[in-house]
Structure formats: C-alpha cells, structure tokens
Amino acid sequence: MEPPMSFFGAVEVVDRTGNVQARVRVERLPFRIGRALDNDLVLDDPHICPHHAELRGAETLELIDCGSLNGSFVGADRARRERIELGTGCELRIGHTHLRFRGAGEQLAATLADPMAGSRWLGLDRWHWGIAALAGSAAVVVGEHILGSSQALRPGVVAGAAAPALIVLALWALSWSLVNRVVAHRFHYVGHLVIGCLAVITASALETLGDYLGFAFAANQASSALDTVMGAMLIAVVVFGHLRLISTGSGRRLLAPAALVGFAFLALMTLPDAADNRFSSEPRFNISLKLPAAALRSGRPGETFYADAAEALDAADAQADEVPE
Amino acid sequence: MPLFRFMFGLLLCTSVAVAEEWTTEEVFSRHKDSVLQIRIIDAKGGAKRSIGSGFMISDDGRLITNFHVVADFVHHPGEHRAEWHSSDGASGPLELLDVDVVHDLALMRSEALANRVFLAVESNLPKMGERLFSLGFPYDLGLTIVEGTYNGLLDKSLYERIHLTGSINPGMSGGPAIDRNGNVIGVNVATAGNQVSFLVPSRHVIDLLTRDDATTRGELMQRIGEQLRANQARYLTELMQAPFATTTLGDFQVPGAVARHVNCWSQSDQAQERLIDRTELSCQSDDDIFLSGELTTGAIRYEHELRSARRIGTLRFWAQMERSFRGFFGNLGGDEASVTAFHCHQDFLEHEGLKSTLMLCVRRYREFDGLYDLVQRQVSLAHSDRSLQSTLILTGVDREHGIQFARRFAEEVRWSRR
Numbered sequence: 001m002e003p004p005m006s007f008f009g010a011v012e013v014v015d016r017t018g019n020v021q022a023r024v025r026v027e028r029l030p031f032r033i034g035r036a037l038d039n040d041l042v043l044d045d046p047h048i049c050p051h052h053a054e055l056r057g058a059e060t061l062e063l064i065d066c067g068s069l070n071g072s073f074v075g076a077d078r079a080r081r082e083r084i085e086l087g088t089g090c091e092l093r094i095g096h097t098h099l100r101f102r103g104a105g106e107q108l109a110a111t112l113a114d115p116m117a118g119s120r121w122l123g124l125d126r127w128h129w130g131i132a133a134l135a136g137s138a139a140v141v142v143g144e145h146i147l148g149s150s151q152a153l154r155p156g157v158v159a160g161a162a163a164p165a166l167i168v169l170a171l172w173a174l175s176w177s178l179v180n181r182v183v184a185h186r187f188h189y190v191g192h193l194v195i196g197c198l199a200v201i202t203a204s205a206l207e208t209l210g211d212y213l214g215f216a217f218a219a220n221q222a223s224s225a226l227d228t229v230m231g232a233m234l235i236a237v238v239v240f241g242h243l244r245l246i247s248t249g250s251g252r253r254l255l256a257p258a259a260l261v262g263f264a265f266l267a268l269m270t271l272p273d274a275a276d277n278r279f280s281s282e283p284r285f286n287i288s289l290k291l292p293a294a295a296l297r298s299g300r301p302g303e304t305f306y307a308d309a310a311e312a313l314d315a316a317d318a319q320a321d322e323v324p325e
Numbered sequence: 326m327p328l329f330r331f332m333f334g335l336l337l338c339t340s341v342a343v344a345e346e347w348t349t350e351e352v353f354s355r356h357k358d359s360v361l362q363i364r365i366i367d368a369k370g371g372a373k374r375s376i377g378s379g380f381m382i383s384d385d386g387r388l389i390t391n392f393h394v395v396a397d398f399v400h401h402p403g404e405h406r407a408e409w410h411s412s413d414g415a416s417g418p419l420e421l422l423d424v425d426v427v428h429d430l431a432l433m434r435s436e437a438l439a440n441r442v443f444l445a446v447e448s449n450l451p452k453m454g455e456r457l458f459s460l461g462f463p464y465d466l467g468l469t470i471v472e473g474t475y476n477g478l479l480d481k482s483l484y485e486r487i488h489l490t491g492s493i494n495p496g497m498s499g500g501p502a503i504d505r506n507g508n509v510i511g512v513n514v515a516t517a518g519n520q521v522s523f524l525v526p527s528r529h530v531i532d533l534l535t536r537d538d539a540t541t542r543g544e545l546m547q548r549i550g551e552q553l554r555a556n557q558a559r560y561l562t563e564l565m566q567a568p569f570a571t572t573t574l575g576d577f578q579v580p581g582a583v584a585r586h587v588n589c590w591s592q593s594d595q596a597q598e599r600l601i602d603r604t605e606l607s608c609q610s611d612d613d614i615f616l617s618g619e620l621t622t623g624a625i626r627y628e629h630e631l632r633s634a635r636r637i638g639t640l641r642f643w644a645q646m647e648r649s650f651r652g653f654f655g656n657l658g659g660d661e662a663s664v665t666a667f668h669c670h671q672d673f674l675e676h677e678g679l680k681s682t683l684m685l686c687v688r689r690y691r692e693f694d695g696l697y698d699l700v701q702r703q704v705s706l707a708h709s710d711r712s713l714q715s716t717l718i719l720t721g722v723d724r725e726h727g728i729q730f731a732r733r734f735a736e737e738v739r740w741s742r743r
Contacts, residue, residue, distance in 0.1 A: 152600060279666060283700045286651055288647060300674060301675065301676070302676055310728075313697065313724055313728075316668045316688055
C-alpha cells in the first residue's frame, strides 16, 4: 500500500537488544523530539533535553540537534553530531535512549511462513485433551500399582503410589514448555503434557501386549527384544512430538534428531547389562504369567517338552567347556 | 595289599576285643598316638585354612579323615598343602590317595607315619545303647576324648549314618569313634548340636581301603565324578521304581514324601486380612554331599504352593502369581569356576487334562562331566482363581536320570477335579 503524502517514515524507540519499545510515524516536519510534552516524540529520559532535536528536510531527512546538553550520536560512534543525515535503518542515540529511523520507502522482507499455523500438533494443546490424557495416564499408573499390590486397597495409599509418576509427568511437560518458551517464545504446556501422558499410556499398552504374546508363545526373550525396539520407536516419536511443538521450522528436519534419540536408547538397551551378566547361583524365572494368553496355544506333552529342554542342557555343556573369565 | 593290611588289623583287634572292655582312660592312652590332627595350610598365607582329625589305618602311614576336611586341598592342590600333627608335637606333610565323596571320607598317607600304631576297624555295628568313644581335636584344643552312646543308624537318611549321642565338635571331623573293645565303629562327620552327632559307618572305610590309590589329581577328580554319577543313578532309579507317594493339596494331587529320606513340612497362611489363601508343602532330603565350602550336591528339594484368590480379582491374582513365579529364593551355591550359569527352557505342559506353564533351568558342573543342577518350576493354568506352583530342585544329577525324574515329578502333579 502506498504511504500517504504526509508520511516521511517512522522513528522507533528500541531497547539494548534491538526490540522495538515504541514506534511513531513522522507525518509532519519539523518533527520534534524531547522530554517536553509538546514534542512529537516525547521521551521520558532525564538525560534528554525538553527540546532535544528535530527532524527536518525535504527529500532527505536530517536530525538536527537543538543545542542539547548531552548531544546526539550515530550508532555507537562517540562523536557528538549537530546534523545527522537519516537513511532507513539509521541508528541514533540521544541521552540514554536508542532510536532507529525507518524510511518511507523501506523495502520489507518477504513474510515468513509459520509452519505451526494451523498445525495438527497444536491441536494437542487443548485443556480437554490435557485432562483426558492425564486421567488416562493416572489410570495406567494406578492400575499397575493395584495389580502389583498384594494388600487390600486403600485410596490414600493408591493415590500416594500414583502421585510420584504424575508429578514426574507434570515436571517433564514443564521442562519442555520452558525450553519452548526460551527457544520459540511459545508456551504449550498442555501440548507437552499430552505427549508425555500418551507416551506413558502407549508404553504400558505395548509392554502388556508383549507380555501376553511372550507368555502365549513361550517367547519371553523375543518379546522383551520387541519391547526394546518398540520402546525406542516410541521414544523417537515422543521426542519428535515435543520438538514439533517447539520448532518453528519444517517437521522433516526434526526427524533426524528424534531418530538419533531413538537409536541412542536402543544402543543403551542392547549394551550388555552388568547386572544380567553377573554370575548368579540362582536361576532366573523372569517370565510373564498372563493366564488369558494361555488359551492361544495348546500345551505340549511331557515327552516333547523334555526333548526340547535338551537345548538348555546343551547350552550348559557348551558353557562348561569355555574357560570362565 | 591294602585289604590284607586291613584284615590283619581287624583280626588283631577282634582277638583283643573279646578279652576285655576298655575304660575311657584306656581308650585314650592306647589310641592317642593313632589319632592325628589334619591341617590344610594356605600356601600363600602359611596358616591354617581348615582343621580336622584323622586316624591311622595301616602300618605304611595311611590315615583316614573326612573329605570335607581336605576339600580345599582336593580342589586347589596348588594353593594348599596338607599336614598331620600329633599330640606329642610331631608333624609332617600328607599326600592324598583316594576319596569317597559320597560318604565324606578321604584316604591320605605320610611316609613319616609308617610303622606308627594304627587302629582296627569293626564293620559290625554295636548294640543299641552301647558306649562309644569319639576322639579328635575340637576347636584346635588338643586331643580330646568324648564319651557317647550308639543310637543306631539314621532311619531317614539317604546315606548310612550312625546316630551318636555325644558331643562331636568342629575340629573332630575325621576322628575315630571307638567301641568298648577298642575298635573303630565309625568316623566323626557331623553334628546337629545338643549331643546329636553323626558317624560314617566303618564299612565305608573298608570299601575305600580296598580300592587302588588314585595316581593323579585328574584320576581323583574323575573318581569323584564317577562316585557322584553312580550315587545319583542309584537313588534316582530307586525312587523311580516305586510309585510316588502323593498327597492332596486343594484340588490337586502332588508328590508328597517320595522316599523315606525325604522330610515334608506344611504350613497355611489364611489370615483374615489376606487377599489370597496360601498352603505350602515343602519337602527335602537332608543328605547333601559336601563338595566344597561353596557347593554341596546330591540334594532333592521340592515345594508346592497352592494359592486361592479370596478377595481379589483374576487380573490381580495372576499378577501376584507372576510375582511369586519370578521370586526364587534358593541359592544353590557354587561360583563361576565350579558351575556354569543357569540355562532355561519354558513352555506349556499338558498332562491328563491339566495345563501348566513349566520352566526348567539347568547348570553344569565344570569339573564333573555330565553332572547338572536342575531347577524346575511349574504353575497350573486350569483355574482363574487358584493355582498350584511346584518347584523342584535336584543337584548333582545326570541328563538321563535328572530329566526322567523331573518329568515324572511334573506329570505327578494332577488335578483331582473334585
């Protein structure tokens, strides 16, 4: 849009980091700047004179110092100036105040596209989702506590057992929100909370599914390996979700860091665990026992079971022939 | 030749024995030179690792002691040496000739002990209540004589043991128990405290003496392996030949005291505030064979645990069953040098309409080819509100007998369908 004929540009009051505190259009000349209220730009800076300077000129504007006590300066230059020719983007200093002149014909940069505008991820940042997700994860935590408890249930005890996990979830979401605030100047606490809660619910569901399948098919080791892979994938998705809420850029460039975190988790889980490798003089009956899953497969006759069990004896024989470390 | 020497000793003794009955003072004064202290010395530290007693058994310097006294010397000969010490202050080195690991006996020799007065052994058992005299070096306190009473052979024992009412104390292991005629009736081996002590009957000493000596450590270890294998084959075959004694636990029939030497105990936990009723039956033989300070073998232990949901849903009940299944509190001993880690196989078992999940874990003895420890755990899956968990532990068994027994045991768990 063309500026009106009486538009000469704008003077911006900026803070030390360059953020604009105030912006005043220059619509008539001379344009007076000072502490007095009859100025066009009134600055509450005690180091500025009541009538400190004026903008004058025709095609080219100039700032003319009106004999001020503390003078007028260009940018960080320490030389006091009587007249300063103004171009767009020219930075000025009077008293302790920083000004920036923007010319009437300034070419503006192209508008930045906001990838988050209308993003589905922002749909997570709704209170009703937050409450539902929190309720879901609370149900998971409470359910696991109830299943693991051999005592009669008391509401206080159950709530006490569930509280730490929920507090951790709240802090987790808060941490991501603060990162979001610092990096992207946004604060999607509920969105981050929903992602954390969904992760807890999904992890529990995957683990349960793995336990059931592992028990039904006598494949606890395979199911725990599958658990690890699924866990790594879940972590990658969760990290991607959090980054997506934070990032102002394209979602594609977030795939690499999310995948990296997933792989790092996988690597950590597949590292030989010192506790697992330590010699134990007790057998480990570390399997799941899920009665409903037993219906998926029939039992084997004793003869077959013990014929298959020879593998365990063979494995013991093979280890006996190795020299212990 | 050893048999001849032994027979000579036996005859000599018998001819003397009939003539007179010895007093405690006479037993002590006549036999004190034949009873020695056995010390196993740590080669690096130069001090005692273990002490016990022993007694002269021939005129060529052979003596008998317990295997458990010299076990460290057997397993790690490079790190230990064996010595004898007499009550008059003399001492000398000992070499190991043979062992009977099942009956906890060891045969040793020292040339310096040749021509020393030796004891005669009596294979016939005394009469019930007869006085016996046990000699040895309790707590390294010097040669001691203890008077006791013969109370027959243990009834509930897999291996022959004489029950002596008398105080055998640590350090007396391997010493002789002598009857009133001056003959060795048994070898001090163990105590249960409160004057309840046990002896290895002399006939096992005779068996050991009549064998050829082992010439190398390899041969010795091979013999130990053979003894263990033969022993487990014998008692497991005997067990398998007879029908298993079963007992009822709720809806289930389970193996009870399957042999005379297996002792069973039962307890129930049905306190009002509990969510699950629990009845437990645990059985075990008390006849472990000592292999080393860290490892015993030759045991049969099993436990049945019936749990019934009282005020608890199916999912919670089975979560508790899972926790119980995972918890195993029965350290089997041994270290990485003596046994492998456990290797397990798990699957569903179906027998006579009862479906259960069964997990069998085994580990092998590194020094004894073909010998395993076996732990089996089984959980019935027939009911949603009650379940039977049975755990079987067999130590020091071979493939054939161990697997046969484990299978029989698993299949003897039956649902009585009342």
